[in-house]
């Protein structure tokens with residue numbers, strides 16, 4: 428399956444859909460990631476805190492693909508914020524991944540009470556200059572935090588990975604991203620298989636288009652210019668999730684989905700949520 432790409436603000440070709448890997452660990456986790464790559468996934472989303480960088484690196488090696496075909500993401504945890512701490516954290520991630528480059532490096536949470544995300548970002552830009560990191564980005568950043576990073580470093584993040592699904596479409600944040608050339612990435616794009624997939628509007632659109640409810644939701648993300656990273660351990664569901672580029676939702680159908688908006692589902696307000 429061919430997953431289309433868009434171009435990031437640093438020139439990198441970036442898939443319009445990727446694989447979440449939270450909870451994919453051990454041999455079964457490696458098998459699941461290898462299966463996703465075999466089905467056409469090229470973007471993998473990991474984090475120090477998922478404790479699966481080893482598995483992700485192993486899956487990359489077992490995939491048999493040329494290393495440059497894959498985009499491996501990892502994220503800096505709150506406890507490693509700071510300039511020197513970030514350099515050390517990156518080195519440790521590379522060791523666990525068994526790779527010599529991180530393709531997309533994100534600050535996992537801004538942890539505003541710690542107050543060190545700008546120093547952290549400066550170290551990431553230094554790692555990019557050294558060629559150890561290809562793209563620098565963030566996760567769970569607000570427009571105010573993004574503005575601070577841009578103003579204080581002169582480098583606009585390539586990506587901001589945030590909670591985004593039909594219950595929380597983040598219109599204002601997406602408009603800010605569009606204005607600044609930042610690619611939106613949606614975490615928990617299926618709202619973690621909550622009642623979202625049973626919503627009548629999603630099911631009726633699925634019937635009309637001859638696809639599954641999950642495919643409707645993931646197509647909605649891509650048409651909002653966001654890259655969803657659904658997690659699935661199952662090769663059949665992984666293929667279903669990636670097979671969303673053969674139909675289009677029209678303007679009124681996108682509007683029908685937007686009535687589901689109700690706000691954040693989890694305790695993840697970047698202004699207050701602290702994650703070490």
Ligand SMILES: NC(=O)C1=CN([C@@H]2O[C@H](COP(=O)(O)OP(=O)(O)OC[C@H]3O[C@@H](n4cnc5c(N)ncnc54)[C@H](OP(=O)(O)O)[C@@H]3O)[C@@H](O)[C@H]2O)C=CC1
Pocket residue numbers: 446447448449450472473535566567588589613614615616617618619620641656657658659660661664665667668
């Ligand atoms: N930056 C951040 O702060 C955060 C980042 N993330 C990232 O986002 C990724 C995705 O988010 P996540 O929280 O995992 O939730 P998702 O919204 O991706 O939902 C995952 C759940 O949906 C199920 N599922 C997947 N595909 C289907 C399908 N086709 N039909 C029915 N059920 C399906 C999965 O089960 P099964 O595996 O059995 O298929 C799993 O239970 C994470 O894995 C992680 O990489 C997540 C949270 C926060």
Ligand SMILES: O=C(O)C(=O)[C@@H](O)[C@H](O)C(=O)CO
Pocket residue numbers: 449474693694695702
């Ligand atoms: O999965 C992740 O990447 C996370 O950061 C989660 O801990 C996420 O923050 C969450 O579950 C919030 O409730």
